[in-house]
Amino acid sequence: MKRYTLLICLLAVMGWGRVYAQENSEEWFNQANAAYNAGNYESAMTLYEQILASEVESVPLYFNMGNTYYKMREYPMAIYYYEKALKLDPSNEEVQTNLAIANQAIVDEIEPVPQSFIVRGWQNARASLSGDQWAWCSIAAFALLLFALFLFLRSRRMGLRKLGFFAGLVFLLVFGLSVVFAMQLKQASENQNQAIIMSPTVTVKSTPNEISVDLFVLHEGTKVDILETNEGWSKIRIANGSVGWLQADFMRPF
């Protein structure tokens, strides 16, 4: 009984801290949504920014901020917040739809490099749940794994023991996959390894140096992968695989 009490106390403390921080923010969120509905995009944005300043985040918050920037015709910022929302929940269909629409409003149209179906399958599978969902999935798989193990160890009947063995193998696989997915998503959200170009027109250079050769020109709203960073310059890669150096000030990482 003692260990249950401990667990309940732990969960309660975590939950209470969250509730306390959010009361104001929820209020602001509703006000901001009302302002958005009335077409006051500037004041809606002020309120959303206020929520963000209290160091909280969520898919609805980022999504609504993206919508507000879209309505204000600031497409790069809209794309930035949609991407942030997708990072929290890669499978959210609403966010995907709006991001696709916002991406039609920018200058650059880049043909993405085709990827092998294994990589694509892996990415799609990973994107089907959010990081937290994968973590819970791993816990569920772990619990089921233990149950299967129990069957295998304790059952007197041969059939149940066999079932326990194979089910255990499957759950072990599921557990392993969800741990790997959750780990990858956690890494992606912690290392800000993508960015949106914020300056209207930028020239990508061959080396981290002003006087180096101009490779290609990008425009605001384009998403890039950040490969490395060096003295205010970032090595970037765009969707078609082209790589170059760009001053970090020109973009906003997420």
Place this chain on the structure above:
Amino acid sequence: MLCPLWLWAQDDPTLTVSTKKQVMVGERFQVVFEANAEGKNFQAPSFEGFTVVGGPFTSSSSSFSMVNGSMSHTVRCTYTFALQAYQEGTFHVGSATLTVKGKKISSEPFDIKVIPDDGSHAVPSGGGSSSGQGQSQQNTSDPQVSGKDLFIRVIPSKKSVYVGEQVVLTYKLYTKVPVSSLSVERMPSYAGFWTKDITDNNGGSLRQTSEYINGIEYTAAEIQKIVVVPQRSGTLPIDPMIIECIAQIRTESNRQRSMDPFEAFFNDPFFNRNIANVKKELTSQTLNLEVKSLPENGKPASFAGAVGNFNFKSEIDKTELSTNEAFTLTLTVSGTGNVELLQMPTPVFPPDFEVYDPKITMNVNNNVNGLSGTKKAEYLVIPRRAGSFTVPAVEFSYFDPSKGAYQTLSSQPYEIKVEKGKGGDEGSSGGIYASNQEGIKYLGSDIRHIMTGNAHLKPMHTVFFGSAAYFVVLLVLLVLFVILLFVLKKREQLSKDTAANRNRKADKVARGRLKSAAQFLKAKDQDKFYVEMSQALWGYIADKLGIERSKLSMDTVNETMKAKNVPDELTQQFIDTLNSCEFARFAPGSAEAKMDDLYQRGIDVISKAEKVL
């Protein structure tokens, strides 16, 4: 040919200019640059203040002459320009340059004074084919018509207008002398204007009126009337119109013109055959129109460039109809202004309506004040679906220059009730709707609406995976599992222990009971003997086989023994013994020998079972 070559270039090359020093406005004159050597690269000065009507006409001549045995060679190159003055004042003409044998020579710059037109520069008509002309040339050196007697003027209806506002330009000829023919030599280009000629062609003859200017009576005739509509703002110049006319004037032979009325009477063309046809070129004044741009302030969204004063109305022929029946919506704009350039407003119909391109008809009247008229747009519309629809009001905006403000007129909205038509493809024949199907029409696309409700906010950078809570949950699960296993193991151990104990002690217990049974046997106590025997057998088999007492019966014993692979013979023997015991127990009065036999069988079967189990 024998003389030395050096004589040929005796003179230094020069470039001289010859022209009039004084000209009148509208007069054509020549400027001649003359060089006495062949050169190239002639560059003319810019004739500011004059129009270059022709030129440069280049001519060159060379001549040889022998004087007193010495030969001279003269080269003459001329560059002639025909200029026309159109403005009063003194104008400076710079020097022209010419390169002769690599040397640049230039002419003297000069000034030309342009004086007001007094009509004296009329160009005499050439040829002398007419008798009058011939006579005049005999009698006078140059019969002339004064600019005061014959001139044209352009009269704009307004001098300051807005872009798109119409201005009527009237070109009038004023004359005191008879004019026999008129021909327009050059029309203005009207750059920056839309124009429409609204000259009232009165059967070919000009309408003549008599007008007084500065107290002098003139015969005035409208040559041309033009509506111009400026298309851009700023000061837009309109070039002068140039007209050539032939004036019929009396020549006064050798007499001076006198004001004697009697003489004037007899000098009337009727009496006087000394008539000269004088060709005269008339130039109207340059006109500058101030064109103001339309104010940005208060410009309605529906404004499409209409300037003037308009009325707007809409008409519909029916508002209640059935599907596939057509109705007509007519928009009419009427008023003064540029009806021809007018853009009709477009009504918005519900998407299920089939709308044909509008039929646009126009009726334009040219009157003295400019253009006015009516423009109609007829929309033929066929509703394809039944229902109640609204055709929203159509707005038409125009700029009223007299008020200097925009005006917006609005038609009324129409409610249109469409009922399912009979016949047609709506399926009166009974349920053939296939031809009626159509895909959904998308009217627009937009982003999805914001997410409302709970914001599900959580502190930033809190990833559940890898957090303490995550590991705690996993650990708890694992600990629970281990505890469960441990508890189960322990309990099993415990129950295993009791079963083994019973098994081990079964023989001992049975033998104890058999011993007491033997005592009852000796005492010949039948009842107690059988009870003791029964308990010994049942107890033994229950302990040995691990059967609970409550479930103990012949059948369970039989089944359990079979399950434990006890030989059938032994099982049968055991069951038989049990049966005999039970039977004897409840059927008293049996012999002693029977008791003895049962006792022996009991010992035997337990020993045998002990070996197997």
